[in-house]
Amino acid sequence: MDDRAPAFSHSALHVFGLLARRGGTMRIGPLLDAARLPPDALAEAVNELAERCWVKIAWRNPRRRLPPGLPERFRAVDRVTTTGLGKWRYPVTWPE
Structure with a gap:
């Protein structure tokens, strides 16, 4: 039995990398422009990160x-x- 979490999608890692390189926070408009992903793909990536508590969404x-x-x-x-957990786990999980 494998109880590891499924791997992150490439889009989720791309979005988190953008956030990490830009101080840990971005408004949604600039994030949409910088990610260069279709809106649905960006929403899926952010939701995937939020489900794992790596990011928070400010309404x-x-x-x-x-x-x-x-x-x-x-x-x-x-x-x-980004959350503290995300900032801590990102470099440990995927060293640059």
Whole structure:
């Protein structure tokens, strides 16, 4: 019986690497631009990281203006932030 967690997807590792290189936090608009992933793939990657407690999603307070061109799916998200667990496990699991 193998009780290890399934491997991370390439998209999830790419997104976490972007966050780690940019101080551990990014607003959703710049993250969407930097990741160069389709919106659904980015959402899957962020959800995968959030399920494993490597990132937290900060929800947006109601605003009058949203970033232009932001897909409907991301309108409620303000930023994605790495957690202490993610910062600790990323270099241990995948040394650069």
